[in-house]
Amino acid sequence: NAGVTQTPKFQVLKTGQSMTLQCAQDMNHEYMSWYRQDPGMGLRLIHYSVGAGITDQGEVPNGYNVSRSTTEDFPLRLLSAAPSQTSVYFCASSGMGGGYGYTFGSGTRLTVV
Amino acid sequence: SQQGEEDPQALSIQEGENATMNCSYKTSINNLQWYRQNSGRGLVHLILIRSNEREKHSGRLRVTLDTSKKSSSLLITASRAADTASYFCATEGSSGYSTLTFGKGTMLLVSP
Numbered sequence: 001n002a003g004v005t006q007t008p009k010f011q012v013l014k015t016g017q018s019m020t021l022q023c024a025q026d027m028n029h030e031y032m033s034w035y036r037q038d039p040g041m042g043l044r045l046i047h048y049s050v051g052a053g054i055t056d057q058g059e060v061p062n063g064y065n066v067s068r069s070t071t072e073d074f075p076l077r078l079l080s081a082a083p084s085q086t087s088v089y090f091c092a093s094s095g096m097g098g099g100y101g102y103t104f105g106s107g108t109r110l111t112v113v
Numbered sequence: 114s115q116q117g118e119e120d121p122q123a124l125s126i127q128e129g130e131n132a133t134m135n136c137s138y139k140t141s142i143n144n145l146q147w148y149r150q151n152s153g154r155g156l157v158h159l160i161l162i163r164s165n166e167r168e169k170h171s172g173r174l175r176v177t178l179d180t181s182k183k184s185s186s187l188l189i190t191a192s193r194a195a196d197t198a199s200y201f202c203a204t205e206g207s208s209g210y211s212t213l214t215f216g217k218g219t220m221l222l223v224s225p
Binding site for chain 1: 143144146148154155156157158161163201203205212213214215216217218
């Protein structure tokens with residue numbers, strides 16, 4: 001089925017560990033983004049990309065890295081996990097040019113202990 | 114920082130009643146979008162209204178936009194238990210690349 005696929009669905013990390021959250025879309029969308037969702041905070045933008053080779057920071061980028069080598073994939077890397085990064089992470093994609101609804105993945109629930 | 118702020122934070126109604134949620138935002142926008150999130154799931158796009166539109170309908174959904182007041186409302190008519198979810202408004206800015214800024218959401222509970 002067409003859409004946004006996120007892996008893993010659940011992950012527990014120890015403080016200081018690193019990991020990569022995977023995101024892939026098969027809709028040929030140029031625009032991709034990562035959000036984190038915390039209780040009572042809504043969704044906050046971490047990083048986004050407007051095409052292969054182009055990334056930019058969102059509202060809460062510290063502690064995260066991204067790259068966009070292909071149109072389909074947009075991985076999010078946690079460099080050195082901290083308990084403050086315990087959250088649910090969502091990847092989303094959209095057509096370019098504005099005015100399109102976003103398609104979201106089902107999320108990755110990350111716990112850092 | 115949050116752009117949109119939904120009101121109320123929580124809403125509890127009976128099946129068949131209408132549900133109205135409001136959203137206020139701070140800066141100029143290209144469009145405003147509403148999303149639904151069922152518990153433990155990702156967000157689903159419901160409807161988009163552009164800054165030059167005042168009202169839009171999709172099935173049982175009606176969205177209004179008042180750019181002079183920087184506010185929007187989402188009306189769900191004849192609510193069903195399956196409408197129980199959190200609803201978020203999100204704004205797309207009018208400058209630069211397309212990014213969505215979300216509010217904190219309204220939790221809607223529809224009881225049978």
